[in-house]
Amino acid sequence: MDIDNIVRTLFFKIIFDNEKLEDKDLVEFLIKQGITKEESVYITLFTPIILGRIICEDLNVKFTDIYFEHLEDDTQRQGILTENIFYRKINNAVRNLIQNNSYNQEDILKIALRSPEFKLVNDFLKNESKVSDIRFSPLHINL
Secondary structure, eight states: OOHHHHHHHHHHHHHHOOSOOOHHHHHHHHHHTTOOHHHHHHHHHHHHHHHHHHHHGGGTOBOOSEEEEEOTTSOEEEEEGGGOHHHHHHHHHHHHHHHHSOOOHHHHHHHHTTSHHHHHHHHHHHTTOOOTTOBOOOEEEEO
């Protein structure tokens, strides 16, 4: 299955599943679709982050590309999102899906709100606060 189809499958699972799904549930779902565990974890984590960042592009919110992975053996490693092959592939897939399909705003927000960064921006917007001054610190993800 190519990355566009995997991300599309994840979109549909989040949009149409009535339960509040946790990341581990989505990872398990993708693994059952024949996706490797590593790919499933990155797709589950990066898809909402990317979508949230795309939505915020016109708001002048500042994101850093630096991230820290907290690994199962209690170590951590630093990386740059735009250098991560999974991030780049998922970013392209998410942008393609948005451009080529007619997802409504409610569906897009349902996915983006899984991102802690986007949740914070959304809270600021709800309170009519200025978001252009937000500068995010490096992203921390648990693998």
